[in-house]
Amino acid sequence: MTAEEARSAFPVLERYAYLNAGAVGPISHATHGALIDAEREELEHGRASWPYLIGMIEARSHLRDAVAAEVGVDADRMSLTTSTSEGCRIVLAGLELGPEDEVVTTDGEHFGLLGPVHASGARVRVAEVLGRPAGEALDAILAEIGPQTKLVAVSHVLWVNGHVLPVHDLKDAIAVPLLVDGAQSVGAIPVEASAIDFYTVSGQKWLCGPAPTGGLYVKDPERLRVVMPSYFSQERHEPDGSFEPRGGAARFDPGWIPVPYLAALLAALGGAPEWRFERSREVAEHCRDRLVGAGYDVVTEAGHSNLVSWRWEGDTMAAARVLGEQGVLIRDLPGTGLLRASCGYWTSDEDIDRLLESMAGVS
């Protein structure tokens, strides 16, 4: 697949400098085609026949395999969720923490992780990583860990500045379980999650699938309680609701996934070129260099992920809106004074030119 072929898969790129996959990724013709084919089938043949249900079960199985393969883990340990937020909720609630327990996180996390951390009822210790060089993040996190720590919960890639946290070094350095939020990593950088205790996957960001879709890797499903059971969680149950959980991490599946979405996410996963990580790395670095060269105060260090963030004097939301009206789609990060560009393998150098040109015109 050439770079041109890869770009032409995404119609949105014909109109926009689409630099916002960190929020939601672009949709390809193939992914959209899988959606509408399955929806046409549902319209004409319904959603309740035996063949339909068999097909649904098989598609869930294929998707579980494919999502697991994205992060290098056994499919048996992968739950199919709707989002990374939901994965975080499943883990935080299932650990059944109390007010004497502590969870260590960072000051660079999204509410999708932080909300469940807070709701767990545990005390929260926040390592300050945003104000430091990325190389000091590991020590900053380790410094917050104490005898009451029951979980460390951090992102693999910080959504605020795109810095990659050394999650494997972190795992090696701690004795407690590690929850890694993969919202900005899976599909953006190579991920090998098998050694991590819990790892969340977003289907709709860098994997360019339908929204919402996702996954949750659970290294040891027997050691996490199923506190949010769905019909898919159980093999059989008693009249009082007590149940025998399904084998593996499928017990954490929170519910029905639209059959068209099963097909569409599978199509999306199959559409990425082999060179995706090399190219996105290259174009993200190019974007960073261009911004630095143009005098912007870039807070993302070189050599990290696909997100590049920089300071913006004035109203970031207004700036993002004005750029959007010119066809340049980026993300403002509320409360930070930052703008963020997401560079995928589909991003061209011309997209970056458009970003710089448009910004030059915004006061």
Place this chain on the structure above:
Amino acid sequence: MTAEEARSAFPVLERYAYLNAGAVGPISHATHGALIDAEREELEHGRASWPYLIGMIEARSHLRDAVAAEVGVDADRMSLTTSTSEGCRIVLAGLELGPEDEVVTTDGEHFGLLGPVHASGARVRVAEVLGRPAGEALDAILAEIGPQTKLVAVSHVLWVNGHVLPVHDLKDAIAVPLLVDGAQSVGAIPVEASAIDFYTVSGQKWLCGPAPTGGLYVKDPERLRVVMPSYFSQERHEPDGSFEPRGGAARFDPGWIPVPYLAALLAALGGAPEWRFERSREVAEHCRDRLVGAGYDVVTEAGHSNLVSWRWEGDTMAAARVLGEQGVLIRDLPGTGLLRASCGYWTSDEDIDRLLESMAGVS
């Protein structure tokens, strides 16, 4: 809207005697059209522009109004969920029950309710209603309530036999909160939920919306803790995840709803004729009469809802499959020896003829 116009909205009815809305409802041309229009827009213009996000927020608000109107409650007290199971999880987890507490339920509930009841950690008391006349259900439930009861959790319409539980009489008779699972009621029978403490809505069954969609009515949002927060739950948050919840029941919104689904469920809700409840009552009664007349052991009493169930000697799953191959789509109820037909306002007397004819041919 004539009966013929109502039927012609659903292409699946051209091919099948579709008697399975209790599992998942049929999809109309209009609902499907709303889906594919929105998906085409996402393909071409992406899912991250400012106008897209504004449109999403507005569509959520319109949908919240429409779902609330279906059950006669203030939109401010309606959360937009993905399913009745998820609604049950939000309530059961949010009440933070312990092993000294009791929850009273019935022996006619779906795992979507029972699973969360069990996961709450409370003791579960199961009122036996299936083996009794429907008129004795209320007393059977009240008999299980004791000083430790913290919640009564029952369906409005039992999925096993279609009996309508007198939930308003139940509410009047108890002092503890009442959770009513509306999976088989909303869109099937008239519902006035405002007096009930918690009421769940399914979008994909009798409302004929995309799957999964749903709602959760919470009479007093301030009295239920947000234990499964999403980005939509908060107005603002601190670095440790503590947050100011949004006003009303929107704080329980578990996450992103596909923008095409917002449009499609709205279209589905707008498509139902005024006479829907009268016609579905009539055809369900006709179905029951025909089954009784043909000598089947019907366990559904006259005068209840849109579900009709009857005993089947032999393998119910095999019977449902054979009927399905003949274009008659019904539900087998695992472990009960029952088959179940779902009769909607779109169901014709000819559909019932086909059911009887096909069954006569199955040994």
